Amino acid sequence: MSEPVMRSPLHSFGLASQARQIDDSCGVWANEIPYLGYISLRGDGRDQTFVTAASNALGVPLPLQSCTLSSSNDLKVLWLSPDEWMIVAAPGQANALRSCLQQALAGVRSQVVDNSGGYTKIFLGGSKALDVLRHVSVYDFESLQPNRVVGTTFGKSSAYVFRQGDGYRLIVRRSFADYIWRYLARAATPYGFGIANAAPG
Amino acid sequence: MFVFFCPHCGENREEEEFGYGGEAFIPRPSAPETLDDDAWGDYLFMRKNPKGWHWEMWSHNTGCRKFFVVKRNTATNAIAGSWTLSDGRKAYDAEGGAT
Ligand SMILES: [Zn+2]
Numbered sequence: 001m002s003e004p005v006m007r008s009p010l011h012s013f014g015l016a017s018q019a020r021q022i023d024d025s026c027g028v029w030a031n032e033i034p035y036l037g038y039i040s041l042r043g044d045g046r047d048q049t050f051v052t053a054a055s056n057a058l059g060v061p062l063p064l065q066s067c068t069l070s071s072s073n074d075l076k077v078l079w080l081s082p083d084e085w086m087i088v089a090a091p092g093q094a095n096a097l098r099s100c101l102q103q104a105l106a107g108v109r110s111q112v113v114d115n116s117g118g119y120t121k122i123f124l125g126g127s128k129a130l131d132v133l134r135h136v137s138v139y140d141f142e143s144l145q146p147n148r149v150v151g152t153t154f155g156k157s158s159a160y161v162f163r164q165g166d167g168y169r170l171i172v173r174r175s176f177a178d179y180i181w182r183y184l185a186r187a188a189t190p191y192g193f194g195i196a197n198a199a200p201g
Numbered sequence: 202m203f204v205f206f207c208p209h210c211g212e213n214r215e216e217e218e219f220g221y222g223g224e225a226f227i228p229r230p231s232a233p234e235t236l237d238d239d240a241w242g243d244y245l246f247m248r249k250n251p252k253g254w255h256w257e258m259w260s261h262n263t264g265c266r267k268f269f270v271v272k273r274n275t276a277t278n279a280i281a282g283s284w285t286l287s288d289g290r291k292a293y294d295a296e297g298g299a300t
Contacts (some may be wrong), residue, residue, distance in 0.1 A: 066211040066265075081265035082209055138215035151210075151264040153217045158263035 008034030009120045009177035018195040027128030027191030030184060032177075033121040033169075037094025039087040041101065043110035050108050057104035058087065058097075069149045069162060078149045078160060078171075086160070088121070088171065120177050124184065125167025128191040133161075133168065135187040141168070155183050203278070208285045209265040222258030224248050225270050225286075226293055252276050256293050259283075 010032040022029050043050040045064050055062045060070045063079040070077050074093065078086040089097050094116045101112045124132065133141045139152040141161070149162040157176035162169055172180045185193050203216040230236055230244055249255070255275050260268045270289025272281040284292055 066209060081267055084265075138217045150212075151266075152214070153263040 006035065006117075008032055009174040010034070010181055012178070013181065015195050019197045020194065021197050022125070022194070025192060026194035027126050028124070028132050028184075028188035029126040029129075029167075029194045029196040030122060030124045030181075030188070031196045032181075033123055035091045036116070036119075036121055037087075037089035037091065037097065038115045038119045038171075039089065039094060039098055039101065040113045040115045041085040041087060041110070042083055042112075043105070043108070045082050047109070050105065050110055053104045053108055054085075054101065054110070057101045067148050067150055069147060078162070080151060080160070086115075086119075086171070118174050119171055120174060122170040122172060122177075122181070122184070123167060123196060124170060125196065126191075126194070128188070129167050131191065132184060132188045136183055137161075154180055203280070205259060205271060205280070206283045207261045207264060207267075208269050208283055208288070209267045210261065214261070214264060218261060218263045220260045220262045222260050222268055225256040225258045226290060226298070254281065256289070258286075 013032075015031055019031055041054060043054065045051065045062070051062050051064065058072075058075065058077055060072045060075070060077055062085060063070045063077055066079060066082070068079050074090055075097070076088045078088065080086055087097065094114050098112055098114045105112060130141055133139075137152055137154050137159075139150055139161070144150060144161070144163055146163045149160055151158060151160050154170075154172075157173070157179055159180060160171040170180070203219075204213050205216065205219055206213050227244070230240070233241060233244075236244070253274060253276055255273055257271055257273060258268050259271050260266070269283055269285055270293070271283045272289075272292075273279070274281070282292075283289075
């Protein structure tokens with residue numbers, strides 16, 4: 001038997017070989033940011049013991065205000081609901097982070113699950129990125145402030161979206177990743193759709 | 202097209218993000234095995250179906266994925282407000298388990 005190989009959900013699109021430097025030739029640029037670590041953290045946001053233990057283990061405060069996120073150099077912590085957070089970590093860090101959280105939360109009513117195979121991240125940028133989001137979703141992305149994260153509808157699926165630097169980041173379920181990628185690509189076609197080189201974070 | 206205020210997300214959101222959860226605050230019988238078929242059928246299937254104000258649940262499917270309570274007028278589609286399940290229960294009881 002051969003060793004199992006981790007393949008990104010958008011592997012079949014061959015994005016890496018099409019990637020090029022962002023320039024003015026396209027209005028919309030995107031790429032997958034694959035192989036990140038995704039940890040699902042459940043617990044009661046009103047339980048001070050849980051919040052303190054989780055925040056200490058993460059090294060950043062657990063965001064308690066709805067639809068906000070906190071971040072450090074190594075990770076992002078996304079508020080998903082009053083009792084659920086998603087932690088996005090650098091490639092290869094999920095396992096250590098999971099056991100660190102589990103140790104910190106031992107005896108506290110909580111749940112920590114490594115969901116790294118279940119999600120992927122998409123970079124969306126370019127001068128027409130906002131127009132594409134308007135086509136494919138119902139949320140008013142123009143009003144989306146930095147340090148806020150929104151879960152909303154994308155066609156028949158959904159995504160978590162936040163602003164970062166020059167563009168947007170979408171976190172999508174593995175099983176819907178190719179649907180959402182095609183959906184974005186189709187909406188972006190009139191503006192010119194380019195595969196971006198080395199999508200930042 | 203409705204716009205609902207999600208009490209968990211703290212924002213107004215488009216109807217496409219939500220799913221309908223049916224009439225709110227239907228008490229589950231405490232001992233279902235003691236009910237006859239009519240009483241169990243009433244619990245499962247019979248609804249108030251009012252013309253006017255209706256307390257109902259909605260689920261924020263693509264957002265926080267929580268259920269919450271909306272008071273909606275079925276004749277005009279006016280929305281009186283939305284609450285978490287526990288806060289909504291208090292408002293509902295304050296109206297005397299309203300119509
Ligand atoms: Zn919500």
